[in-house]
Amino acid sequence: AQTVTQSQPEMSVQEAETVTLSCTYDTSESNYYLFWYKQPPSRQMILVIRQEAYKQQNATENRFSVNFQKAAKSFSLKISDSQLGDTAMYFCAFMRFSGNTPLVFGKGTRLSVIA
Amino acid sequence: KAGVTQTPRYLIKTRGQQVTLSCSPISGHRSVSWYQQTPGQGLQFLFEYFSETQRNKGNFPGRFSGRQFSNSRSEMNVSTLELGDSALYLCASSREGLAGLGQFFGPGTRLTVL
Numbered sequence: 320a321q322t323v324t325q326s327q328p329e330m331s332v333q334e335a336e337t338v339t340l341s342c343t344y345d346t347s348e349s350n351y352y353l354f355w356y357k358q359p360p361s362r363q364m365i366l367v368i369r370q371e372a373y374k375q376q377n378a379t380e381n382r383f384s385v386n387f388q389k390a391a392k393s394f395s396l397k398i399s400d401s402q403l404g405d406t407a408m409y410f411c412a413f414m415r416f417s418g419n420t421p422l423v424f425g426k427g428t429r430l431s432v433i434a
Numbered sequence: 435k436a437g438v439t440q441t442p443r444y445l446i447k448t449r450g451q452q453v454t455l456s457c458s459p460i461s462g463h464r465s466v467s468w469y470q471q472t473p474g475q476g477l478q479f480l481f482e483y484f485s486e487t488q489r490n491k492g493n494f495p496g497r498f499s500g501r502q503f504s505n506s507r508s509e510m511n512v513s514t515l516e517l518g519d520s521a522l523y524l525c526a527s528s529r530e531g532l533a534g535l536g537q538f539f540g541p542g543t544r545l546t547v548l
Contacts, residue, residue, distance in 0.1 A: 426476045
């Protein structure tokens with residue numbers, strides 16, 4: 320079974336600074352998808368960024384980018400120019416490539432952006 | 435395009451009762467998944483429905499059940515509620531064949547069991 324580990328339960332960052340959230344996963348699959356989701360205090364889970372394991376290029380979405388290290392099974396999220404609205408729980412998630420399979424989530428990292 | 439909607443947003447029940455939660459997916463999304471979120475266990479997969487059929491099931495007791503209708507709307511039911519069923523129940527939808535685009539979540543139903 321796949322597992323996802325987020326080793327930082329809580330983090331804080333000053334507004335406008337850069338922060339990196341860590342995620343490692345364990346799988347024997349060679350093809351899969353990885354995601355970062357954001358859950359603000361209002362609770363709506365929002366997809367931030369996604370990565371296909373067969374693509375070597377790291378995904379980028381505006382201020383959000385990932386560092387995908389397939390051999391190390393690491394998938395970190397970098398938030399540049401942090402904004403107060405980035406305050407949220409961030410979940411790393413894994414999905415098998417074959418068919419519609421469930422997301423496997425990490426325990427989450429609570430990020431606080433401080434003015 | 436409207437997002438995933440869930441009703442009700444909040445529910446308070448007592449032990450032994452049953453509850454039904456509803457989820458309407460994004461238009462065109464035929465796969466609907468349910469997750470339970472608790473502070474202790476995090477996000478855990480309950481089940482997934484596609485084309486009115488349960489396609490995947492997580493490790494939950496039989497008290498948890500669901501169904502999907504022909505318009506892709508889904509319901510989940512929890513019978514004989516226990517205190518430990520208090521949680522945020524999240525519904526997510528995705529487009530068939532495009533799982534790599536991710537699942538899109540509703541706001542959740544907060545269930546409190548007294």
